[in-house]
Amino acid sequence: MRLDVVTIFPEYLEPLNVSLVGKARARGQLNVHVHDLREWTYDRHNTVDDTPYGGGPGMVMKTDPWGDALDSVLADGYDTGSHGPALVVPTPSGRPFTQELAVELSERPWLVFAPARYEGIDRRVVDEYATRMPVYEVSIGDYVLAGGEAAVLVVTEAVARLLPGVLGNAESHRDDSFAPGAMANLLEGPVYTKPPEWRGRDIPDVLLSGHHGRIARWRRDEALKRTAANRPDLIERCDSAAFDKKDREMLSILGWQPAPDGRFWRRPEAVEE
Ligand SMILES: C[S@@+](CC[C@H](N)C(=O)[O-])C[C@H]1O[C@@H](n2cnc3c(N)ncnc32)[C@H](O)[C@@H]1O
Numbered sequence: 001m002r003l004d005v006v007t008i009f010p011e012y013l014e015p016l017n018v019s020l021v022g023k024a025r026a027r028g029q030l031n032v033h034v035h036d037l038r039e040w041t042y043d044r045h046n047t048v049d050d051t052p053y054g055g056g057p058g059m060v061m062k063t064d065p066w067g068d069a070l071d072s073v074l075a076d077g078y079d080t081g082s083h084g085p086a087l088v089v090p091t092p093s094g095r096p097f098t099q100e101l102a103v104e105l106s107e108r109p110w111l112v113f114a115p116a117r118y119e120g121i122d123r124r125v126v127d128e129y130a131t132r133m134p135v136y137e138v139s140i141g142d143y144v145l146a147g148g149e150a151a152v153l154v155v156t157e158a159v160a161r162l163l164p165g166v167l168g169n170a171e172s173h174r175d176d177s178f179a180p181g182a183m184a185n186l187l188e189g190p191v192y193t194k195p196p197e198w199r200g201r202d203i204p205d206v207l208l209s210g211h212h213g214r215i216a217r218w219r220r221d222e223a224l225k226r227t228a229a230n231r232p233d234l235i236e237r238c239d240s241a242a243f244d245k246k247d248r249e250m251l252s253i254l255g256w257q258p259a260p261d262g263r264f265w266r267r268p269e270a271v272e273e
Pocket of ligand 1: 089090091092093114115116117118119120121138139140141142143144145146147148149151
């Protein structure tokens with residue numbers, strides 16, 4: 001997979017050299033290119049922003065540097081044999097970045113990231129490239145960062161670990177929280193490693209039992225508990241077919257019951273507890 005990032009802070013992308021993404025680069029599984037947007041400015045001050053039409057606070061990133069940079073980056077990629085680019089534009093007004101979207105992006109051969117600063121990029125840039133390739137405007141959460149570089153790191157890491165051969169253990173991401181289809185989209189429960197006792201704290205006995213069925217059931221119950229506590233919306237969205245008899249028993253203990261439409265809802269008194 002080829003990744004291009006155009007930014008006014010190339011140094012912000014240094015983490016792409018370490019850990020999982022860095023190793024994937026070193027092994028040739030990821031071909032990463034970071035570009036300084038200011039290379040495509042032609043005035044003395046390397047200006048990339050200007051005041052917004054219609055007034056208001058803040059500055060807006062100009063069309064020309066972005067257009068010239070993206071044209072050049074795309075031409076270079078095509079010249080070196082890349083194909084099928086998709087533009088990824090981090091923005092708090094984009095669609096939520098989810099594991100499902102990470103899977104979708106991991107199936108593309110070439111991602112070009114356009115992280116903005118200030119109040120974002122002149123809209124005409126996105127509209128222009130949307131006529132040439134898929135454009136993903138993505139938000140990494142309901143908060144506002146100063147720039148899109150951190151979002152690029154988030155998306156890149158989530159995507160890279162899904163690429164074939166990048167994770168040491170291919171099974172590792174199957175049970176992840178949010179893994180599509182896995183555990184009915186429940187959050188993953190707690191995990192433990194050696195030693196078995198630390199500062200007077202033991203690990204749950206079942207994990208030492210060697211009984212795979214009981215361990216799987218315990219993990220599932222913990223996932224249900226954690227999801228009910230932290231992300232009840234995930235349980236509300238699940239089709240009841242996702243839950244077996246034991247799941248239903250645990251959900252009932254946690255204060256959930258099936259509604260006529262098959263979904264589960266939490267009894268109000270259980271929420272207050
Ligand atoms: C200060 S923000 C601009 C916020 C803009 N005024 C708005 O409310 O949509 C500058 C840049 O940071 C990035 N950014 C900020 N929050 C983000 C988020 N939650 N997800 C993805 N990118 C974000 C985007 O690239 C954005 O254009």
